Amino acid sequence: MNLEQYINISVDSFYLGAQSDPAAQRYVFAYCVNITNNSTESVQLLRRYWQITDGNGKQTEVSGDGVIGVQPHLQPGETYSYTSGAVFETPLGSMQGHYDMLSASQIAFQAPIPQFRMAMPHILN
Template identity: 50%
Template sequence: MSNDFNVGVSNTVQISVATRYIEEQSLPEQHKYVYSYTVSIFNQGIEDVQLLSRYWHITDANDKVQEVQGVGVVGEQPTIAPGEDYTYTSGTVMATPTGLMKGYYTMKSASGLQFDAEIPVFALVQPHALH
């Protein structure tokens, strides 16, 4: 089951995230809950933008925080043309069945402006947990 949670806009970049609980890879009896998230980054501006790096702040239901940062996403530093989007899927593992993620991408415009595109908070929730 997929959950469409958030859309955020920073400068000229719009970010949307959809999540999915991966039941077949999760082991609840071992406190291992696996989620995938698919991010779409849409360039609403008038010049190319490049994704340089990422930062994630992941909080599980026990308030345990994981911070993830690094160059690019899924091994790429994509350049996104005006009116185009870039979509990728990645994942995370938590010790609790629910959690929250938020973060930002550090982007650079073709004219050299560097900015952070905020990824608003979104929930990681098993489908049966939603009523």
């Protein structure tokens, strides 16, 4: 069974104007991630990997244990949500990556995080 196909990940991003300073090339964004386990067994999120690309094409890679300090377990049908943030030097950028996960039957797999955009309001039509 390809468990990664049963993990649904969706992301919404938000520009945080009050924390941003465009004159100093500081654009702050929050993003809310929803991870849904559509498989028939429980899974645990162990690690995260992000590829972050700013509007100039500069790429940064970030990885680490868990998300926001936890390694959540998701039962079948359960959704885990969390909010985090990123700071860019440009008003436009994107993020994508994967979560390293482990099933209850000790199968390790990667759940892909689809690319999502960070954009200051009105920067795109």
